[in-house]
Amino acid sequence: VLVGDGESIKKMLRSVLQSSKTGVSVSSLQSEYRGLCGEFIPLKKLGYSKLEDYLRSIPSVVRLEYCMGEIKCFAAVCQETAHIAELVARQKSSKKSGRSQLVNCRMRFKPSNPYMLNGRRHTSSLRQPSSADASNWIANYSRPHRANYRGCSASGDYSLYNEELVQSRISQLLQNYCSGLWLSKLPEVYSEMFSQKLHPQTLTDVEKWTDICVVVKPCGTNRTDCLIYPPLPPSPSTVPRHNTTPPTSVRQRIKELLSKNSHGLWAHALPKLFMETYKVPFPDHILDNLSLLLDICTVEYPIPHNKKKAILYICNTADMEATDSQQFSRHPLPSGLEVVGAVLPPPLVPPSEQYPSVLITDAKSSNTVTIRYVGESYSNAQEAMEEAMHSFYNQSSSHHTRSNPVVGQLVAVRGEDGDELARAQVMEVMGRDKVKVYYLDHGFSVETSVTNLLELHQDFLSLPFQATNVRLAGLETFSSHPLVLSSLDKLAVGKILLMEALEPCQQGEMPVVVLYDTSQDDDVNINSTCLKALQDKTMNNPLTVNATYQDVCVTDVCADGIIHCQLPSRGAARLSKLLEETEAIFASQVTSESLVSRPFSGKFCLARHKGKWSRVEITTMYGNRVMEILFIDWGVPATVEVTALREFPPLLLQKFVIIPPQATKCRLADLAVPQGDWSPEAVLWVKEVVLRSEDCKMKVTYSDWLVYMYLFIGTDSQQLEKSINYQLAQSELWHKLTTRNNNNTITSSNSSMDTGITPGQNMDVFVPVACHPGHFVLQQWQDLHKLVVLMGEMILYYNQTWQTNTATDVKKGDVYAAKIDKNWHRVQVKGILTNGLVSVYELDHGKHELVQRSLLQPLIEEFRQLPFQAISAQLAGMTQQQWTEEAAMLFRNHVENHALVAQVESVQELSEVKGELWERRLTVYLVDTTVEARDLWIHSIIADISGDLSSAA
Structure with missing residues (x-):
């Protein structure tokens, strides 16, 4: 070393x-x-x-x-x-927020989860002060003790341990922390409240005081800390016999379901999933006492004041400390050959970005796609090394060639023009003068003369080999199909793309990924595009202009005027039979094998539509548990949890894939869509007329990717006056560009408790918005995982209800739920414009947006429990009030979308409403602790640059 x-x-x-x-x-x-x-x-x-x-x-x-x-x-x-x-002591990881830094300037940035560090979960990589102390006390004192045992302490000034008194005080303390308190903060809060230090033994004992409190380890986080809650309310239905451990068979089945949902499963979803999977009822008493499952899973309560909503995570029984053999095992090379020789470079470590840029160098199959990472530590480092190799091997003629190469041997290879040098591995000795070598940094093989092979000096083995193999998700069964290989060659090979690595990835498993091309106007999902290439287009009847089609089924009417229709075809008939077979298979199946354990954008699978299984494509992922899907044979979007999805039966997969989607996108001809979307009344009017019609015909006037047509209901006549097009155009509804408002006034109260932010306090924070040092927005890191869970719940609720709800009365200053970029946010209305747009402020992210009035919905009480997360702040230690563009840009680059430590200097109330985070303005010092060996105090950097700019002026 x-x-x-x-x-x-x-x-x-x-x-x-x-x-x-x-x-x-x-x-x-x-x-x-x-x-x-x-x-x-x-x-x-x-x-x-x-x-x-x-x-x-x-x-x-x-x-x-x-x-x-x-x-x-x-x-x-x-x-x-x-x-x-x-x-x-407050920092758990030195990783930085994963955001793609693309080399190809033509490519558009694909937004990643700002809270996801290194492609992992969204949870904290920083920890509160003194959390190490709490975790170490727990580790050190996890042994039997007497009630009045007096443990040793660092300072020796703890009073005699009175267990009953401590229990009473903790019970009293937790009444003020219904949404949970980090265990590491308990000694500090206890000391402030009772003016006496908390005995260290308490941090071990609290886990046993189940009648006083509940201690939960937030699973999936990088924290060693735990959350402590008040006890769950007793359930009247609980009887003593239910306190016994569930049968082994039930426990094993629960464990199977949780292993299929490694990112967590809502406890309330367990009974239905259990019944659907194993065809037997779930023992409901288990939900009343989740502690019965603590040996096979961990429990998290992410929503404050609601102990009925819990997330279960499978316990990770694997040893967290990998052995040396695991850490330094030889990773297989893309060449597929073992290395002849004792010296190997270190394994290639993927970049920290959620969507890194990669160059696709080869695709033997979708299960063996060779990539190179693009970036400073990868392609740039490799180019610098090859320049050093060129200089090294050209300095002296004493570097002997490899006259007797051996398969698997590492060599340096000189290019045919004599200028280029690269690292390679001998793949095949083709004769006395010719060999086939694999370029380990470029990911392809060539034939070359033996005279071009040189001994590879050990100085050039410090950089990992840059080429590595990945497997494309969703294409495993068709990995070598000619149409898939042709699509990969056309869409991917030789291009720089964005790559998303999926979880979970087992030890030693080749990474499973999704590739995206973002260089065009619309993102192209390479995986799903390759799968769609297998579809047999002849199974759908071609549409002819001026032809009339009978037995048309209208399946959905969208607000943008798109109408989805199903037409009789060979594909529709075959699909109907396959779905009947699938219903029979799932009805007789008693296994968890069909559950979807690795969802991703672009995946094809099954979900229930109107009580029957139907084909879907995942279009948007909201975290790992909630996703938006499209029923591809109905044109109907939906938001579901991952537990609602099923894999295709393996024996029917190929038959399902070749059938094209049966939903045809249409638009009513001669009917100009007004600016914006159709009004809700117009959409409802069309739905009531056409969705349940059994005698529907369509006449095609133009056909491309979007079919323009006249729609006729219950008439043999094809006169335009009889069409739905004409009836809608003549109706009063069509001329209404704004919707009627009802009078359901929504108050803007938020029942959050006092946040307890005080001067001198240190907090782990995330900065979602930074304008300049005089104004930026903070989020408290410890509550961000609760916000992500809350937003997932809001997506499920509002995506299923908002299109059927009546129009919402919108008032300036009130709080609502608003749909912004496919997510639902908690917002406050700042202004109402005459063109149907509303100016809103995101109360959890601190951003100002303009949204359509129709995208606002009442914020129900359940989604008001978590305090609003956006905290307005200004940088402490600064004297000036005006900021140059250069200083503001430097500040944004250092803090925006970064996890930092904030030291509170002062707290200013902005309104008469006290105790609300969003009604406060903090003055804080910001510290970047991710830099090796030193802390960066942001105000010092800004002061230096401001001074330089003033001098220059």
């Missing part, structure tokens, strides 16, 4: 240890280190086989002590880095 790397590891290790005053157990040190650095301590590279041996070799960094039967690690005193310890 390089000397610089070794020193860097020591520095990061010291930071980990300094974040915990009570020390870190040797058994948990690797996971703590990984939480901060994103990787384990590379013992083999450092020349050690055991962690303890390495720790004993660096006494200047680590001090080892035996405490209560285990080895504890403490930071050795070091003045050089002591100043960063406090903020490191």
Whole structure:
């Protein structure tokens, strides 16, 4: 290992240890280190086989002590880095927010989840101050104890442990924290409320006081901390016999369902899913006492004041500390050959972006697509290395050629023109003078002369091989189909695309991905486009202009004037039979195999429509549990949870895929659509006339990707005066460009409790909006996962109800739910324009938007429980009030869409309404703790640049 790397590891290790005053157990040190650095301590590279041996070799960094039967690690005193310890204690990961930085300037940025770091879940990578102390106390004291046991403490000033008194006080304290309190914050809040320190033993005992509180570990987060809630209200239906452990068969089936839903399953969805999957009722008493399942799953209560809504996560029984063999196992090369030789470069680590840019170099099949990452640490680094190789091999003629190459051997290859040099692997010896080699950084093979092979110097083995293989999701069964390969060659090979890696990905499994081409006006999902290439277009009848078609079924009417119709065809008849077979298979199936465990945008699967299974395509993902789908044979969109989806039966998959969608997109001819969408009355009028009609005909006037037609109901005449087109054009409804308003006034109250933000407090925050240092918006990091869950619930509720609701009375200053970019947000109306648009402020994200009046809905009480998350703020430590464009841009680049630490200087109330986050303005210092070895105080950077600009002026 390089000397610089070794020193860097020591520095990061010291930071980990300094974040915990009570020390870190040797058994948990690797996971703590990984939480901060994103990787384990590379013992083999450092020349050690055991962690303890390495720790004993660096006494200047680590001090080892035996405490209560285990080895504890403490930071050795070091003045050089002591100043960063406090903020490191609040930081769990040094990763930055994943946003694509595209090399191809023609490509449009694909929005990623701003809260998702390194392509993982949206939950926190920062932790509250002192969370390490709480987790370590729990680890150290997880053993039997007496009620009045007096434990040791760091300061020795704790009073005698009175368990009954502490229980009474915690019960009283939690009445003020109905939406939960981080366990790491409990000592601080306890001390402030009762003017006495909380005994450390309490942090262990609270998990056993189920009648006093409920302790929950938020699963899927990067936090080691837990949430503590008031106890669940007792259920009157619960009887003593239900407190027994559920039968083994039930527990095993619940475990199967949770493993299929690795991103979590709503507890209230479990009975229906259990019944549909296993054809037996779910023991409902389990929902009244979820603690019966705590040995197979963890429980999270994401919605404040609502203990009836819980998310269950499968317990991760795998050892978090991977063994050395796992960490340094040899990754298979894209060439498919083992390497002959002892020295290998490190494995390629994917970039942190959620949608990284990749160059597709080869596609042998959809299961073996070779890519190269594009970016500074990848393609740029590889080009720099090849320039160094060119200089190195041209300096001396003493570098001998590989006269006797061996298959699998690593070599340097000189190009035919003699100028280019690259790393390669010998694939085949074709004769005495010719070999076939695989370019390990470029992902393709060529034939070349033996005289072009050179010994690969070990200096050029420090950079990982840049070419790697991935598998395209949804195409596994058709990976080598000629039509799929032809589509891949046309759409992907040789192009720079965006790539989304799907989860979960098992140890050693080739990454499963979705590719997107965003260089055109509309994004192209490469995976779904390749699958659609298999469709047999002859199964649908071709439409002829001026021809009339009978037995037409209108399946949906959209607000933009699009009408979806089904026409009789060979494909429709075959699809009907396949769906009947599917109903029979699912009715007799008692297994979880058909559940969708890896949903992604563009996936084809099944969901119920009007009580029967129908084909769908996932069009939009809202997190991992909620998604928008399109019934492709009906043209009907819907928002569902992943538990509503099923995979195609494997034996019928190919038959399903070749049938084209049966919903034909049409528009009524000679009927100009007014500016904007049809009014809700017009849509309802057309639906009432055509959706239930059994005698429907259409006459085609123009046919392309959109069919223009005249629609006739219940008449043999084809006179235009008899058409639906004419009737609608002559109706009064067609001339109404605005909708009527009803009088359901909605108040803007928000029943949030006091947030308790005080001067001097340190908070982990996310900055969604930054205008300049005098105005930006904060979100408290610890509540962001609750916001994501809430928005998922809002999408489910409003997407299913808003089109059937009557028009909403919109008033300035009131709070509503608004649909913005396919998501539903909590907003406050700032102004009402005459053109049907409404100016709104997003109360959770701090952004101003213009939306159609028809996209506002009443914000029901259930969605008012979580306090509004956007907090207005200004930067502390600044004296000026006016900001130059350069200073504002520098500030935005440093803080917008970043996770930071905020130190509160002052809190200013902006209105008479007290205690609401959105009614406050904070003055804060912002600190970026992701930079190695030092903290960046943002106000210092802005002050420096402002001073330079003033001097220049």
